Amino acid sequence: QKEVEQDPGPLSVPEGAIVSLNCTYSNSAFQYFMWYRQYSRKGPELLMYTYSSGNKEDGRFTAQVDKSSKYISLFIRDSQPSDSATYLCAMSPTNTNAGKSTFGDGTTLTVKP
Amino acid sequence: DARVTQTPRHKVTEMGQEVTMRCQPILGHNTVFWYRQTMMQGLELLAYFRNRAPLDDSGMPKDRFSAEMPDATLATLKIQPSEPRDSAVYFCASGSGFGTGELFFGEGSRLTVL
Known part of the structure; x- marks a missing residue:
């Protein structure tokens, strides 16, 4: 079993929908939680970046971390076609080695106009 | 516009050939990572350098892969001999090594081994 499991998708939604992307993990040492966006061939x-448990909001994006459940989510409100991409969750135990993150396999999102 | 530069962007080669991929990290970044991405395995860490010193290459097949940083502006990943199962997109990423730990990825080198 992988340390980080991500809902595989793919996910297809109409423009304006609320999108929920999720990851679970098994390593309780993870403290830093990140979401990366990857456009095709990039x-x-x-x-987004969060430390420990809680919520963080940035425009239409909200990241949630529930360490007790070892579960993280990324919500996208009012989704746009430009949000179509693969979203990767990533986690690391300390910020001194935060780049040495463990990544989920990614969820591919398509937002249809 | 600071960015991580990778070459080549695309490489098609035959099994058994040597492949060298190069990466120029963002100036001032002291951590450099090599990742491999495939549909089956996702993003896998191959090697990790801090201040040009290799810190972790446990994800790299030692018999055929090697990673080096001959200077602060160049990181290399070499495969010799290459095999069809090495076909993947190889990403280089650099970071400042502290703070948010954000990684800046290059656009990747797409390798096809026939």
């Missing part, structure tokens, strides 16, 4: 880019 490298991943950091979208």
Whole structure:
């Protein structure tokens, strides 16, 4: 079993829908939780970053972390066609090695106009 | 516009040939990572450098893969001999090594081994 499991998708929604992307993990040492967005034939880019449990909001995006359940989510409100991409969750135990993250396999999202 | 630069973007080669991929990290970044991405395995960490010193290459097949940083502006990943199962997209990423730990990825080198 992988340390990080991500809902595989693919996910297809109409424009304006609320999207929920989810990951579970098994390593209780993870403290830093990230979401990367990867457009087709591009490298991943950091979208959201949270430390420990709680919520973080940035525009239409909200990241949630529930460490007690070892579960993280990314919500996208008012989804747009430009949000169509693969979303990767990533986690690491310390920020000194935060780049040495464990990634989920990604969920591919398509937002249809 | 600071970015991680990878070459080549695409490489098609025959089994048994040597393949070298190059990466120029963002100036000032002291951590460099090599990842491999496939549909089956997702994003896998191959090697990790801090201040040019290799810290972790446990994800890399030692018999055929090697990673080096000859200087702060160049990281290389070499496969010799290449095999069809090495076909993947190889990403280089760099980071400042502290703070948010954000990684900046290059656009990847797409390798096909026939």
